[in-house]
Amino acid sequence: MHATGPFSPLSETRAIAELNDRSREIFRQIVESYLMTGEPVGSRHLSRILPMPLSPASIRNVMADLEAAGLIFAPHTSAGRLPTETGLRFFVDAMLEIGDVTADERSRIEAQMRAAASGHTLETALAEASALLSGVSRGAGVVVTSKSNARLKHIEFVRLDPTRALVVLVSEDGSVENRLLDLPAGLPAGALVEAGNFLNARIQGKTLGDLTREIVTRREEMERELDALTARLVEAGLATTVGSAETRQLIVRGQANLLDDLKAAEDLERIRLLFSDLETQTDVIDLLSRAEGGEGVRIFIGSENKLFSLSGSSMIAAPFRDGSQKIVGVLGVIGPTRLNYARIVPMVDYTAKVISRILEKGR
Known part of the structure; x- marks a missing residue:
C-alpha cells in the first residue's frame, strides 16, 4: 500500500482526533467500500450513499482534509480514494464494529474441532482450525505451535x-x-x-x-x-x-484463496510477495508469536510489520492455551489489508477459545 505521506505520528493523531461527525462518516464509507470491493471511492458515489445530503464538491473538500491527515490517498490518477494503512489502523482501533459468531457458526466450529481432535493428533485439530479460518476469511489460515504440545x-x-x-x-x-x-x-x-x-x-x-x-x-x-x-x-x-522440543512449527492452509480476488497486475505481484512471505516460515512464526504477548485478538496491518512491508497484507491472530492456562500457540488469518475484520476477528477469537477448551479437557 502507498505511504501515508510526510506526516508525523503526532500530527496524524491530532488530525484524527479533530475529525467531526461528517468527516468520520465519509471516512467510514470510504473504508467500508474498500473492504467490500477493493476499489477507490469517488465523491459522486459517496454523495449517493451517505446518510446526510452533501454535494460532491463538499465531499471533495472533506476528502482533501482526510488526505491531509494521512487517512486516505488517491491511487494513480484515479478520482477516487482508498484508505492508507494509517487510516485502516484508525478505523480498526476506533471505528470497527465487531460482529458476533452466530449460534450455528459456534456449533459448526465446535463440531469440526472436536471431530478433528477426537481419536486424532493435536496437529490434526490445528490443521482443521487453519482450514476452517481459511474458508471463512478467503485468506490463508495459519497456526503456530511448539512440538512440545504433541501428545x-x-x-x-x-x-x-x-x-x-x-x-x-x-x-x-x-x-x-x-x-x-x-x-x-x-x-x-x-x-x-x-x-x-x-x-x-x-x-x-x-x-x-x-x-x-x-x-x-x-x-x-x-x-x-x-x-x-x-x-x-x-x-x-x-x-x-x-x-x-520447543521448536516452533507452522501450519498454513488455503493459500490458493489469495488468488481468487485479483483485480490488477499489481495485485498478482502483491500475492506473489505474500506467498514468498509465507514460505519464510521463521518470519511468519516470529510475527505470530508476537500475538502471544497479550489477551485476545491482535491485528497487524501492512508495513506496521516488516514481514508485510512489501505485500501490503494483514494478519488477525489470537493465542490459545493448555490446561494450565499457559499460552501454547497462536492461530489466525493472513490476507490482503481489505480483510473483513468485523467478521474474521470474532471467528478467530472463538476458534482459539474452542482449541483452548479442547486442550484444557485433554480432548
Whole structure:
C-alpha cells in the first residue's frame, strides 16, 4: 500500500482526533467500500450513499482534509480514494464494529474441532482450525505451535556408552524424536529401564509440558519409588526433551484463496510477495508469536510489520492455551489489508477459545 505521506505520528493523531461527525462518516464509507470491493471511492458515489445530503464538491473538500491527515490517498490518477494503512489502523482501533459468531457458526466450529481432535493428533485439530479460518476469511489460515504440545505415547532411554544415552520420544501421531542425554556417574545398570517404566506409566495422552509438571508436583512420590540417581535421570531426561522440543512449527492452509480476488497486475505481484512471505516460515512464526504477548485478538496491518512491508497484507491472530492456562500457540488469518475484520476477528477469537477448551479437557 502507498505511504501515508510526510506526516508525523503526532500530527496524524491530532488530525484524527479533530475529525467531526461528517468527516468520520465519509471516512467510514470510504473504508467500508474498500473492504467490500477493493476499489477507490469517488465523491459522486459517496454523495449517493451517505446518510446526510452533501454535494460532491463538499465531499471533495472533506476528502482533501482526510488526505491531509494521512487517512486516505488517491491511487494513480484515479478520482477516487482508498484508505492508507494509517487510516485502516484508525478505523480498526476506533471505528470497527465487531460482529458476533452466530449460534450455528459456534456449533459448526465446535463440531469440526472436536471431530478433528477426537481419536486424532493435536496437529490434526490445528490443521482443521487453519482450514476452517481459511474458508471463512478467503485468506490463508495459519497456526503456530511448539512440538512440545504433541501428545506422547512412549518414552525410552537407550544407553550409547557409559556416559551417554539416547532419549527416544514416540508421539501419538507416530513421530519419533531422539535426544542425547549425559548420564550421572555411577548410574545403576537397570536405571534406564526403571526410569522409562516410571514415565511410561504416567505418559499416556500427556504432552511433555503436562508430564514435566506432574513429575514436579509428585516429586516426593518419585523419590520414594526410585533411587536418587534414577530420579535425577528422569528429571534430566525430561529437561533435555522439553528444552529441545520447543521448536516452533507452522501450519498454513488455503493459500490458493489469495488468488481468487485479483483485480490488477499489481495485485498478482502483491500475492506473489505474500506467498514468498509465507514460505519464510521463521518470519511468519516470529510475527505470530508476537500475538502471544497479550489477551485476545491482535491485528497487524501492512508495513506496521516488516514481514508485510512489501505485500501490503494483514494478519488477525489470537493465542490459545493448555490446561494450565499457559499460552501454547497462536492461530489466525493472513490476507490482503481489505480483510473483513468485523467478521474474521470474532471467528478467530472463538476458534482459539474452542482449541483452548479442547486442550484444557485433554480432548
